[in-house]
Amino acid sequence: MFHGPLGRTIRLGITNLKLHLLRSILTGLGILFGVAAVILMLAITEGKSETALRQFRELGSNTIVIVTKKPPEMEEEQQSASFFSVQDYGIEYADCDAIVKTLPAVKVVVPVRTIPKLARRGPRTASVPVFGTVPGYDGIAGLVLREGRFLARRDLERKNNYAVLGAKIARTLFPFETPVGKTIRLGTESFRVVGVLSSPDQASSSQAATLAADAVLVPVSAARAFFGETTTKTTGGAREIEAIELHTVRIEVEGTQEELNANVLATARALRTLMKGRHKKKEDYQIIVPLELLQQQEEQARNWQIVLGFIAGISLVIGGIGIMNVMLATVTERTREIGIRRALGAKRKHIVAQFLVETIVLSCGGGLAGVLVGVGGATLIDYARDDVEAIIRWEFALLAFSVSALVGMVFGVYPAWRAAQMDPVEALRHE
Amino acid sequence: MTHAASPLEGDDESEILVKLDGVERHYQMGTSTVRALDGVDLEIRRGDHWAIMGRSGSGKSTMLNLLGCLDRPTGGEYYLGGTPVSTLDDDALSEIRGERIGFVFQSFNLIPQLTVLENLEVPLFYQGGAPAVARKRAEELAARVGLDDRLDHRPPELSGGQQQRVAIARSLINDPLIVLADEATGNLDSNTEMEILELLDDLAKEGKTIILVTHAEEVAERARKILILVDGKVDRIIENSDHSVAASKN
Numbered sequence: 001m002f003h004g005p006l007g008r009t010i011r012l013g014i015t016n017l018k019l020h021l022l023r024s025i026l027t028g029l030g031i032l033f034g035v036a037a038v039i040l041m042l043a044i045t046e047g048k049s050e051t052a053l054r055q056f057r058e059l060g061s062n063t064i065v066i067v068t069k070k071p072p073e074m075e076e077e078q079q080s081a082s083f084f085s086v087q088d089y090g091i092e093y094a095d096c097d098a099i100v101k102t103l104p105a106v107k108v109v110v111p112v113r114t115i116p117k118l119a120r121r122g123p124r125t126a127s128v129p130v131f132g133t134v135p136g137y138d139g140i141a142g143l144v145l146r147e148g149r150f151l152a153r154r155d156l157e158r159k160n161n162y163a164v165l166g167a168k169i170a171r172t173l174f175p176f177e178t179p180v181g182k183t184i185r186l187g188t189e190s191f192r193v194v195g196v197l198s199s200p201d202q203a204s205s206s207q208a209a210t211l212a213a214d215a216v217l218v219p220v221s222a223a224r225a226f227f228g229e230t231t232t233k234t235t236g237g238a239r240e241i242e243a244i245e246l247h248t249v250r251i252e253v254e255g256t257q258e259e260l261n262a263n264v265l266a267t268a269r270a271l272r273t274l275m276k277g278r279h280k281k282k283e284d285y286q287i288i289v290p291l292e293l294l295q296q297q298e299e300q301a302r303n304w305q306i307v308l309g310f311i312a313g314i315s316l317v318i319g320g321i322g323i324m325n326v327m328l329a330t331v332t333e334r335t336r337e338i339g340i341r342r343a344l345g346a347k348r349k350h351i352v353a354q355f356l357v358e359t360i361v362l363s364c365g366g367g368l369a370g371v372l373v374g375v376g377g378a379t380l381i382d383y384a385r386d387d388v389e390a391i392i393r394w395e396f397a398l399l400a401f402s403v404s405a406l407v408g409m410v411f412g413v414y415p416a417w418r419a420a421q422m423d424p425v426e427a428l429r430h431e
Numbered sequence: 432m433t434h435a436a437s438p439l440e441g442d443d444e445s446e447i448l449v450k451l452d453g454v455e456r457h458y459q460m461g462t463s464t465v466r467a468l469d470g471v472d473l474e475i476r477r478g479d480h481w482a483i484m485g486r487s488g489s490g491k492s493t494m495l496n497l498l499g500c501l502d503r504p505t506g507g508e509y510y511l512g513g514t515p516v517s518t519l520d521d522d523a524l525s526e527i528r529g530e531r532i533g534f535v536f537q538s539f540n541l542i543p544q545l546t547v548l549e550n551l552e553v554p555l556f557y558q559g560g561a562p563a564v565a566r567k568r569a570e571e572l573a574a575r576v577g578l579d580d581r582l583d584h585r586p587p588e589l590s591g592g593q594q595q596r597v598a599i600a601r602s603l604i605n606d607p608l609i610v611l612a613d614e615a616t617g618n619l620d621s622n623t624e625m626e627i628l629e630l631l632d633d634l635a636k637e638g639k640t641i642i643l644v645t646h647a648e649e650v651a652e653r654a655r656k657i658l659i660l661v662d663g664k665v666d667r668i669i670e671n672s673d674h675s676v677a678a679s680k681n
């Protein structure tokens with residue numbers, strides 16, 4: 001490569017740049033910082049969206065969650081409400097049935113009813129959230145069994161008073177014995193333990209971890225039968241009685257890899273229409289579509305990238321202007337050399353090539369150093385800060401480096417053109 | 432290689448290489464016109480050895496630059512090997528300079544950051560020849576001018592005479608038809624001047640067409656023909672068959 005005419009021009013460029021080493025380095029610094037900034041910001045935004053992506057992936061991008069929400073008018077009402085008034089709102093069992101019947105492409109619908117209860121085994125007690133749910137919830141919530149079994153369909157149909165314990169709660173209630181087959185009390189009711197969940201691993205989200213550790217899961221039908229339709233909460237001395245049928249409903253959408261996203265969005269649309277029709281009076285639910293959130297997040301990340309890319313681009317342009325400035329000075333300084341070369345047979349294109357190559361070598365040198373600094377800096381930030389994740393892709397380095405080469409080309413054209421336009425006789429007379 | 436190159440081939444001794452036909456080179460300086468060359472007619476044959484003399488400002492350098500295709504006439508026509516130069520574009524002129532012309536300047540005009548060897552190779556680089564061939568030729572010519580032990584030196588490390596010898600070697604690297612020397616010895620002491628003049632004499636004896644500009648009569652005396660320029664016009668041409676300017680004067 002270094003033997004052809006281009007190779008020799010590159011070598012000549014390097015020789016000339018080495019002649020004014022300090023000046024070349026200072027000029028290259030402009031590009032270095034620009035390229036390093038581009039890589040850093042790309043790595044950090046990539047890290048950001050990767051973190052978000054992981055969180056959503058845990059939620060499941062093929063799921064839709066409906067959550068019961070206290071309608072705003074009830075919040076106000078509460079102050080003036082009589083002591084024993086019952087607040088009736090939220091997702092209903094009938095909603096769940098309607099979803100199963102009407103929505104297409106739905107694989108699993110898992111209703112959950114959460115009731116706070118005191119769990120007791122002999123002298124040991126613990127306050128637990130009791131989840132009334134259905135078989136299949138373990139799969140959708142990513143729960144793993146340590147022993148025994150999960151709730152089965154027949155438990156649901158027969159309203160069996162069976163329970164699956166979270167890992168931590170199992171340890172609390174049964175420090176010395178195997179829980180499976182034993183009986184516990186939830187409030188005043190007896191439940192038989194049929195399974196125990198294994199401890200959550202580190203990677204799972206805090207929500208999933210709490211569930212796997214602290215929850216007690218029972219068939220939703222049993223929860224309804226044993227605990228009634230109302231729950232009593234005592235907050236700050238005030239007693240609140242709420243009649244909520246279901247606290248959450250998780251829907252898993254099915255479809256092939258390609259159609260899944262479209263299915264999720266279509267199901268979400270249909271679900272909104274359905275729920276709006278069924279809850280005309282109050283807005284007592286919220287629909288969360290992780291996929292939509294993910295898409296919003298992605299768009300946000302893209303916008304960030306555009307803004308940061310623009311800023312980094314400006315720094316590259318400034319670097320380019322620096323290069324152009326120095327090259328214009330170089331061209332003037334070497335006017336006589338240009339005259340000599342022209343007298344010895346150099347065509348205009350040869351002069352253009354010489355100075356253009358020199359500029360590109362300079363900017364690529366700066367670009368290469370910038371890639372090293374950027375990658376190094378990103379690695380350092382990733383390593384040093386726990387809250388910032390920086391992910392470097394080789395495309396970033398390639399992109400930043402190409403841009404630096406492009407900057408050299410763009411900002412090198414004018415000085416090179418100026419050099420080539422010189423009149424040979426004038427150039428030779430230059431002191 | 433160029434459309435101008437073909438008429439330049441051939442070995443006919445009496446062939447007219449250069450023909451100036453009413454050549455003018457005027458510089459417009461605001462409202463006034465500087466007539467650096469003002470209607471010059473001239474024929475130069477292959478293998479001739481010419482000296483151009485004249486006062487400072489008489490147009491000698493201007494004429495040499497025109498002959499070397501570094502510059503173009505503003506009037507009249509310059510035929511190089513029969514080709515009117517006004518029909519050639521910038522690239523074609525560059526090719527002629529690179530392949531057919533050798534320049535030697537008063538101020539040597541070597542490229543300071545290149546070594547002697549690299550300086551010698553510059554004209555061949557632009558012709559795109561093989562680097563190995565260029566290197567060999569550069570070494571031969573360096574040996575010829577007695578600088579084969581200075582190949583890796585840079586011009587600032589050489590004496591004036593040595594630099595000018597490098598410049599002469601460089602002017603020969605493309606085996607040119609014409610060697611143009613503008614006060615080639617003007618910056619040198621008399622001993623060094625003699626060395627350089629002898630080198631040029633050798634070239635003349637070998638049949639190279641040489642045109643040199645000089646102020647010194649003893650330099651001009653070595654040429655076969657002497658052109659005297661006065662205010663951009665040909666004052667007279669002295670045939671110097673016995674190589675004595677004094678004899679043909681008066």
Ligand SMILES: Nc1ncnc2c1ncn2[C@@H]1O[C@H](COP(=O)(O)OP(=O)(O)OP(=O)(O)O)[C@@H](O)[C@H]1O
Nearest residue numbers: 458465466467485486487488489490491492493494
């Ligand atoms: N670029 C230019 N612009 C204007 N005038 C010029 C230019 N170049 C040369 N001249 C003028 O043309 C005339 C001839 O100049 P030239 O350099 O040919 O003289 P010369 O005979 O070589 O002189 P010297 O012996 O001092 O080198 C001078 O009057 C000079 O001022």
Ligand SMILES: [Mg+2]
Nearest residue numbers: 491492493613
């Ligand atoms: Mg002159």
